[in-house]
Amino acid sequence: MPDFPPIAEHGLIGDLQTAALVATDGTVDWFCAPRFDSPSVFGALLDAGRGGHLITRPATEAFTAKQLYLPDSAVLVTRFMTDTGVGEIVDFMPISDSTTATDRHRLVRLVRCVRGEMTFAVHIAPRFGYGRDPFRTRATDQAVLFETDKEALTVRLIREPFEEPGRSWVDSDGDVRAELQLRAGQRRGLVLEIGPAAPLTQFPLTEALRLLDETVDFWESWLSGCTYQGRWREMVHRAAITIKLMTYAPTGGLVAAPTAALPEQVGGERNWDYRYTWVRDASFSVYSLLSLGFSDEAAALGRWLRDRVFEQAEKDPTGPLQIMYRVDGSSDLIEETLPHWSGYRGSSPVRIGNGAAGQLQLDIYGEAMDSIYVGQRHGIVPGHEGWQAIRHMLDWVAANWAQPEEGIWETRGGRQDFTYGRLMCWVALDRGLRIAAEHGRPAPLDEWRRQRDAIYTEIMERGWSPARQAFRQHYDTNVLDSSLLRMPTVGFVTPHDPRWLSTLRAMESELVTDSLVYRYDPAASPDGLRGSEGTFSLCTFAYVTALAGAGELDKARVTFEKMLTYANHLGLYSEEIGLTGEQLGNFPQAFTHLSLIDAAVTLDRQLDRYPRAAARRHTVLPPSPGA
Known part of the structure; x- marks a missing residue:
């Protein structure tokens, strides 16, 4: 039987219209869009082989992982320690006009090497409609489009302007595999956009960082309205x-x-x-x-x-x-x-x-x-x-x-x-x-x-x-x-x-x-x-x-x-x-x-x-x- 992470080994992110689970090994194994009750895009939590997932983790098999939320927020940080360095993934979903139902939702995944060097292996394998809807894949060195007759998932690469793109390819299942080779201080990442197809162009790092700041500000501002000052x-x-x-x-x-x-x-x-x-x-x-x-x-x-x-x-x-x-x-x-x-x-x-x-x-x-x-x-x-x-x-x-x-x-x-x-x-x-x-x-x-x-x-x-x-x-x-x-x-x-x-x-x-x-x-x-x-x-x-x-x-x-x-x-x-x-x-x-x-x-x-x-x-x- 394929390996399943314990249910407790997950964090939750969301944008007040839908949500995703992120396992401690860096796998997004549950994500439904555009609403909580919509069919799944990633569903490996219920079928590791056929459910679909987004994986970003150290390429080496020997690593230790930890998770935390940025204080007073729903921004999730997954940290990895290996023999060659320390890296981390920052996952969040930007919150725009949350009171208006929309078909477009973003999941931002920032990847950073904190110390030493680290190679991250990436595997993007959506399985639309609870794995029942066939899809087509089109890729450039900056973005990937996964498309069904009903919906589209665009994955755009985040990287520094001076960095060379990582090695990537589309496999026989239409999935995308890539490697991100990073040294201390380097940052890359992915922006997943569910909804109408987005341009197959690189996503600016400055824009990703702006979205991160806005998301943290939203949660801090919202939580400041809490009147509880008790022991817990x-x-x-x-x-x-x-x-x-x-x-x-x-x-x-x-x-x-x-x-x-x-x-x-x-x-x-x-x-x-x-x-x-x-x-x-x-x-x-x-x-x-x-x-x-x-x-x-x-x-x-x-x-x-x-x-x-x-x-x-x-x-x-x-x-x-x-x-x-x-x-x-x-x-x-x-x-x-x-x-x-x-x-x-x-x-x-x-x-x-x-x-x-x-x-x-x-x-x-x-x-x-x-x-x-x-x-x-x-x-x-x-x-x-x-x-x-x-x-x-x-x-x-x-x-x-x-x-x-x-x-x-x-x-x-x-x-x-x-x-x-x-x-x-x-x-x-x-x-x-x-x-x-x-x-x-x-x-x-x-x-x-x-x-x-x-x-x-x-x-x-x-x-x-x-x-x-x-x-x-x-x-x-x-x-x-x-x-x-x-x-x-x-x-x-x-x-x-x-x-x-x-x-x-x-x-x-x-x-x-x-x-x-x-x-x-x-x-x-x-x-x-x-x-x-x-x-x-x-x-x-x-x-x-x-x-x-x-x-x-x-x-x-x-x-x-x-x-x-x-x-x-x-x-x-x-x-x-x-x-x-x-x-x-x-x-x-x-x-x-x-x-x-x-x-x-x-x-x-x-x-x-x-x-x-x-x-x-x-x-x-x-x-x-x-x-």
Whole structure:
């Protein structure tokens, strides 16, 4: 089987409309254009032989590689150390008018020898349309044009005016191979332009350096708006930049991850396409971004959510929202497989599109209404048309909350009466009642209140398991579910309610392992899929938030610090963490970074509020064997 880099051995770059992954060995092995959810140009991450890639690395096999971001930016530096010298690659995507959707995008790769001398081997092998679209290649000594019937990729050489071009040729596959022989201080590079064919001429080094300065300035300026000054500033800043990188600026939609089909279990079938905007993720984003002071981004996400609610109200006010959409708001997410691709380390099928889009997941209404409520407290108040659409949505919730559903984890084992779905329907109606009261909005308040209170009573009676002394996943099981860690966060119970503390203890005994948290036990609650999965990173951060709310600050802080050790070398997280600490699932995952932000903000606030409690000196580690 061809070698695949670990999922964690990647950095992310982007231009707020699409993104690329860069491995620590200098390979761009995932890049879709012109949007996050477009077909791939480079897809070696899912098929090393047929997916396509851009490789730039030392020609020698013996080298050490390191990666870092330029401070406060999304400019990625990959450094190489060999016996003959030190070199580096600087990768970034310039950000032009990010609010206007465009078919032209640039990926700039600057190559420099820092000390001694170094020869870089370059291999440019695009595979358009998930490797299904044939292409033609035309090359000069200054540029290359790869062209299909649908799109074009122009690669232009960056070099000093006095330097001779490197040796290059087109091979039998239409790929381009080259060598860049550099001495200390010399700089060359490549500019990849996807879109209409660009002139086959050299790209000026001065222009590349100007684009680099502008890109760094953009990110530094944007990050300066962050109001977080807490204990984990560096990690929170990196999480914020990562969230921004996964935001489609023309609409404000946030993709769950920029990748597709990375496995939750290597060799398994839990391989989903995350390049879409979930109502749930977008809703959580509003709260997290507002907590950091990013009101413009929160407002854009709020508008994206508003538009989906408007569209549903116009289309069918008696029908449910779709749980996810494309970044432009369209609803076509037909799921298919790519049988010609092997999948990451043999993990098949490789899925694009997402069949879960048509599922009924009742929790999305609570998350949407909670974000609307938080937004209006920050001055983002829905107007008349917006309130009418909200009324239609809440009328639907009031009439439909009692039906079985697929649940937050998008299981494919049939509908159930999930407690979390009921909980968030309670939140939806509760927040609607609050907004109506605070702003004098007309609404069927008596009916909403009656249904909200009925949900509360049902959860307390049927969502509670006397046998487990805990709230359970759904009414016909005693299985625990970490989604319920949000019960005190949304105000359904107080953080010190005896039932909640008993639930937290039960979760700790069954779902928590060395601070990491599973979603649920799939062996005890069949989800319609084969195989197992790792711990869910977002659930671990939610656990930190729950501990902090319950006043268990020592345990919360140690759990948070432990979780930070599972980040990759750049501070990024995929969806899951496996048994030996490896990152699994799509990468990087937005929800995890949002949960990190929430945990950091909540824990900071509690530590500041109760400094003496935080200073208590007692062990929070398990006793050693035999103690």
